Amino acid sequence: AEDTGVRVELNEEDDGKKSSIALKLWVEDPKKLKGKYKDTGAIEFTFNLANEDPEVVAQEMVESGFFLDCDVKVVGKSIRDRVALIKWRRERTVSPGN
């Protein structure tokens, strides 16, 4: 995935079944953000793989004061990339055929 300066990692073991999964997000490179970033640490949250939109979560982070509005896209993209990877891994681990 593209280096957005924002890192998103799994915050729990993925059993491949749960639709809600714990993620952890933190800023690795504040220079890649457009707005001034206040170093608050890592943000832990749960994300529903089945029906949630990464951009909506990013918007909630902005509204909660973690990021400025100008960075909502980069935060959303970082979450989206990680979610795509988790889904891709899940698809790969499904046993082929019956």
Added chain:
Amino acid sequence: STTAQVVHSAGRRFIVSPVPESRLREQ
């Protein structure tokens, strides 16, 4: 060294914690 909890109006919980050690190694 402490964790803080922020609850968004939509009901989502954000928990602020120290940045993982792995991040420090990469810099």
